[in-house]
Amino acid sequence: MAEAGPLPLDVPAPACGLFEGGWYRLQARLHGVSAAGLRLCLLVEDAGPPCADEACVSLPPVRADARVQALVRLRMDTHALRLGIPGHADAGVRAQVRLRRIGKRRALAAMLADLARQAGLGAALYLALGVAWRLRRGLRAAGDWAYAQYRQRLGAPPDPYAGWLLARALDPHAQPAARARRLAALPARPRVSILLPVYAPPLDWLRACLDSVRAQIYPDWELCIADDASPAPQVRALIEDYCRRDGRIRAVYRARNGHIAAASNDALALARGEWVALLDHDDLLAPQALLEMVRAAQAHPHWRMLYSDEDKLDADGRRCDPYFKPDFDGTLLLGQNCIGHLAMYRADLLREVGGFAPDVDGSQDWDLALRCIERLQHDEIGHVPQVLYHWRAHAGSSAADPAAKDYATTAARRAVQRHLERTGQMARAEILAPGRVRIHRALPSPLPRVSLIVPTRDRVDLLRPCVEGLLHATDYPALEVLVVDNGSVEAQTRDYLAAIARDARVRVLCFDAPFNYSAINNFAARQASGSVLGLINNDIQVIAPGWLREMVAEALRPEVGAVGALLLYPDGRIQHAGVLLGIGGVAAHPWCGHPADSDGQMGRLRLAQELSAVTGACLVVRREAFDAVGGLDAALPVAFNDVDLCLRLRAAGYRNVWTPHARLVHAESATRGPDTDPHNLARLRREADFMRRRWGVLLDDDPAYNPNLSLDGEAFALATSPRPRARGEWMVLGGQIELPPSAG
Template sequence: MVNTNVFRIQDDQAYASWIEEFDEIRDDQIKSIKCRVESLSSTLRIAVVPLAASASSGELIQFKRMLESQIYPHWHICFQDNIDLDDASLVPCTAGSLAALISQAALTADFVLPLPLDAILPPQALAHFVLTLSEIPDADIIYADEDVLRGKIRSQPSFKTDWDPLLILGSNFVGIPALYRAQAIQRAQPEELCEKACATDNLLHALTLRVSSTSSSERILHIPSILAHRSKLPEWSGDQARHIVSSHLASLGLGTIEVRPAPLDSKWNRVSFPLPTPAPSVSIIVPTRDRADLISACVTGILNRTDYPSFELIIVDNGTKAPDALAIIESFKCDNRVRVLRDDRPFNYSRLNNYAVTTARSDILVLLNNDVEILHDDWLTELVSLASYPGIGVAGTKLLYPDLRIQHAGVTFGPDSTIQHQMRLASRNDPGPGGALALIRSVSAVTGACLAIRREIYIKVGGLNEERLRVAYNDIDLCRKVARLGLSIVWTPFVELVHHESISRGQASTPEKAGRDSAESIAFWSMNRDLYEFPDPFHNPQIHFQNDCVDFARPPRPHRFRHLRNQERYVAFLY
């Protein structure tokens, strides 16, 4: 059952109100889009493929009538050649499977749009695809958002993120509508990855995986606008999804990657990346001061509930004076996995971690707060498997409040220079919209309460900023520096820790602390001005991650493709 207090974007009444205000296309908007389409210098042919093994003539005619409302006129339908229909817009193809039908459709057009028979496109859908291509002509895949339409009632909006090569392994988050370049389909040969009996949405998943593997992330675009409605549940098989993803990974020569059902919902995939051989050494860095209760629980959990074969624990004692805390820290020195560093200078979280890194002996660094409790023995194995995987720069975890509601599931950048934790206060076992809380996915940043990073990357970006970000925003800034190297920041739900947030240093509740927090916020944004220019790719501009809920953005934020760095902003939706 969806908690609509947290996920207001799943509240049907709130969605109906938002549609009425922001998502109903007006006559003047249709006229404007039509003028823009007519002014294009070239014509792109789109082959629309109804995904049905045995569609009747009546179903095809109904499907065609749906498309006749499109503002963009240069489309035709490719269908299985088992029906005699005399219509120039209907192109029969002889194919042994739907995957082969898609491949044949690619021979008849510039782009292919596969759709389930129940799909309904609003009039502006194809026009938006073509207008996007006029701005970024080398795109191989363009996809948009979708929802459910039953009768006249729209519900269950799927507000997607920009391209995420990790999330696509867990689920087909791209869904419909997705437009594929015909040449990219021909290169990909999707029929090799999907069996003839493949369910419709599994076929789309296979197609996206194959085409994306022969393309690049810069050529995969997301239009943040609802451009398709579905009247039926997706045809999806979890077993087929795991077979497709396993076969896809094997075809890329990526070694042994285990694909199994996701714990929170078996229709999705949990992908477990292998550790390098030999397993990399790990340095876990825990700054602390006083608070015997916190450091005792944290370190005891690390030492007794970690099954990873090779790690050291570096406790950075920042001027502890409390006798009980000093005694506990001293007792930990008896374990040969533990080293204690002493630094009596004023609290500077960045400097404490940087100091520890200069003494670290390991390949992987884990920054860990002293107010974190370990819940599962395999936490470090999962974290290191991600942090050591090629292309991944930083790995973060699922952090829970003591009442087991979610405290951290990734960090997002919103409007007005806000930094928010995604889906905060959702329940521990809530899979989230589209599996956002159940699957490994890319984010723009993660919190330093628990993150893993390769030592070489940490040093390359200069570590944490101890001059301008002494207490706050240093972890977020670290993630942004790593992202600028072209590496992914990832969040995993498969490492769960309890985080007593900011207990050890306190919230910014005094005027002095509030002033410091404000100064460091200004410093962060001055060093990350690109976040003003381009939207967070993992924060759909139609939603707003607030402190206590995920709500509709009112109004949706302007969208700009990152490819258009030096060009005018192109608003890819209607508002």
Template sequence: MRDLLHASWQRWRYGRWRSLYRQQTERDLQRLARAVEQLPWQPRISVVVPIFNPQSDHLVAMIESVRRQVYARWELCLVDDASDARHVREILRRYADLDERILRVSRPVNGHICAASNSGLALASGEYLALLDHDDLLAPHALAMVVKYLNRHPQTRLLYSDEDKVSVSGSFHSPHFKPDWDPELILQTNYFSHLGVFETDLVREVGGFREGLEGSQDHDLVLRCVRRAGEQAVTHIPHVLYHWRTTPQSTAGAADRKPYAPAAGLTAVGEHLAALGRAATVRPARAGFPFMSLEYPLPAPAPPVLVLIDAYEDEKELAACALHLLERTAYPRYRIVGLGRHGCRTRLPAPGRVDFFEVNGRVALAAMMNEAVARSDEAFVCLLDTRTRVGEPNWLARLVSHAAIGETGLAGARLCGPRGRIIAAGMVGTGSGDAVMARPGRKAEGLGYFGLNRLTRQVTFLPGLGVVASRSAFLQAGGIPEHADGWIARGLGLSARMNDRGLRNLLVGASTLTLLGHPRGRVAKPQGRAACASTADRFYNPNLALDARDASFRLGFPPGSARSTSRGPAACRVVRGGIGVHRAHHGDGQPAVSRSRSSRVCRDMHSTTRPEPVRDS
């Protein structure tokens, strides 16, 4: 009953959100049409639709959603994959006679979706290809927004948008507001999905749709196209442009409607990793976890790890923390070094495996950490503090295996409280010089927002607890900014420096650490070009809520909130500019932070030179 009530509430909430912020009027669409007419590049977009026995009303609604596009340079390529329902042929014939932009072809034998899609590809004459299912809907401004983004980002060869679902009754629900391109997340779930738009020549270059991978053919196509075109060719449009219909036959209703899809997904991802030269074991979805998972092997032999424990405030707890790590961590080669103000070597367990580094009170702790790393022989470094506790023995192995991937800067664990409540799953930059804790789920065991609570994904910032980096990357980045005071600021500063070097910071969803007590620590200004960026976090969708406490992955009221922020004693912020952190204990208040990227969503629709207010369908 609770789940039903929650689902009903979420549908009402999204309906309210759409009516307030994304329900465009005819006047809005007319303004958009005029703006698009002024764009210098107006490519033809071929909308390819494989068709097999849809309901007549759903088929008609799909075609009409294309005909209602405010951008007129499209062609609709309808491929009847040997449907045995008479109404399909009649509807396709009628619309082809009605509109010369509608092309149709009938296959004599059912070949399934890949063969039918290739027939549509052969029919297409547009510069770009948009994929549409036979019972789904395009928002009326979908293709116009695609063209606007193509003009704005001329290097683009692949685009994807946000999406939602439409029920049989016609109500919209379950919006999926996505991050920008994430090469790690795409290996576990095809979040690219709908609306997917591809340069037609690129699709032909990679060989079109691969037969035998039905059910994951789009996922496979995305991976092959990105390998050919490069990640810089992918553009995300943060607008709901696609409505995925939930029917008993579609995977929008339930993933198990197509039991052949998981095996096809494993093949697509496995071959993609092999082509990249990355060794990994790809595991299928399982009960309670409807996503693929990847396990990267440790280098052989396992590289030694220096575990640095901040004991500056809790030297009495250092021995207990070190003993806990020694008893609970299965990793074969690591050495623990505590950093504090007073020597306590005699009280430490396991001499030779646990050591102490005395910090001069006049010298910043961050500088001592950097010195400890520089003087060490270990290949990797892990940052903890005395309140850290581990739940499962492979936490360090998982972090090291991800940090060992060549393009990784930091690999970080999720941080939870003693009762399993998420404290941080990465951090989100706000675009106004601040950052907040990312909480895509409330409890550690929950999937959270479209699985992001437990999936491994790229983040801009990680807290400075439970993070691992290779020693070489750590030193080449310049280490921790020397004036970073506290684990939050240390993580932000080090993350920013990794970003500056073009390295990726990964939140490893399968690795979880527990923090005893509340998060603490002052926030200092991170060092690095990325620290003072004026744009908000590209891995957090601007339609989602961002307030003074956290990035909650809930709907933003309004999207891209730009309201004033009330900060009491429970929140902390940078006092010298740059990126800071707002923290507050859990409560009912929802103070908001200023978000500069609100312009990306709320002013994106009507101007060719600068964003304007937008209302999504």
């Protein structure tokens, strides 16, 4: 092993100075502190614009003997590797590390041995059988599947959320004295009415729920209980006991069971507060819940509706399964109830919309949120990025199993469909899965013309399947394909370009200048005839005919700027699922390398949603929006130009949308090649510096990416500590965002 050094630690390179892509056996020994259970990762320092999960390879937890041993795969050649702890620049840990290259068969044997030792013989047998089944599709496919399973089993500590909660409990900000100071500093203390519909809960759970309200640090609340004719008399007796003990608790008792919406309306009728919060009879509020919600509401006096993050309580009362939510996302809300709990509304807003609808029981909160946002501006809806609500996950609850209440999903589809109709959207809501809805948006007639711009230079082996897919495997007839030739020299390429130019839907344009992705696309956009533009890499392959219909339908929404797709590697793994800001310094692609059927965080990989940026490898945008922000910036010739375009669209008031319902294959910049030679690395650093100068702290405050999630390494890992929110505003209305001068 190499001599011990402090983490992060450079991994000694081979004599040739290059770690070639392939399989490696990593062994490390840690010194200095109790290292057992620490999570390490192998950082790929020069991987180009980072695919987050490939740029930070998670390793198994450090063993009790302070050692870690793992198999890692490098997808491409790299000059620099570092061993580190995500979120820690200096953890006081020293390490010795050895990285040894091995072949494919030895890699498979190492995976089996590691799984047998750390996860049991059953896990190893499952892996062996799965590999045997997939070998008929080739060794590469079997190896990809095996490595994904291996990383899933061994690449993360047993319960990262438990460690995160411990760190939060020790935070001085969470101590009673600090919370008391925040309470005393409030300029006003409005009353919060908590609505609690009750029907036949286990008494212990109801008692715990009521106790969590009485334990609130913020004292100016009232609890409005509506018992929905619970059959057991002990329920009423318990409620009456709490009413006697605390004058802030009031109750009404229904004579007949009317279900949750009716009971919630009865509770709302009791409310006398300026704000109304929603609580279920078997769940718990965090002690600081109302304090933090009121503080946030007073810091943003224009908010009329706000919501927090949440987690669950398992059967043993342990907190688990957190949902660190994005800031308000109206597109995602059509697919899932991402408002959830804790939700707090201005009381006048709830009365304005008529309270809870009686025919959507099971999804009444989702329906309420949809009806409220119809009366609000985007900036009147706030998000408090703290876990303030604990769902109880138990047998029969939707928190434990979304399929447990099929009627709730049916009601959700009905609620979403009505919202679409009320807001004049020509679209159809379809049940996608329990608790998830897909929106099918209608296209106008006649269809708007779409101009697909395909820059290329030679590599007819890539261009041919790309163009053939656009012309013959895409079921959108109103399109033109602009192939922009940037200096092709091969005879077969010129012959192919001449052949496709005979198709009336194709125009071949010549761009006789050094490669500049931004300038090439701007050049073609000026000559395009379509009202919708599509930026398409020449290594894109169509695998399903409806992809362009899906993207154009989203792009035609007047509030939408750029629309991105789900792009897969040729082996079927995820390559692009949108772009998150801040990871790797500027931006990265989450879920890169994961199986195509992954759900992602709380099912978001299955749902259309708003993201700050999407990849330019397959991007659709209305020409008017593209022109409004000046197109792509030629000062960014290769990297980050798509991210910059999306951020300028967002600053102009548009929202960028990513949809998983448009799937294509992308060979990942096969024409240009990887960013591993010194010239490309220097150019990449210049472009990253440009983005930092232009966008500054906004890159570290992506509204689609919760500040409790890490920017250091793997996307959606928990951050060591929450990031401060940026002082700037994303939505710039009636003004201009200051940008440095462009280079062209």
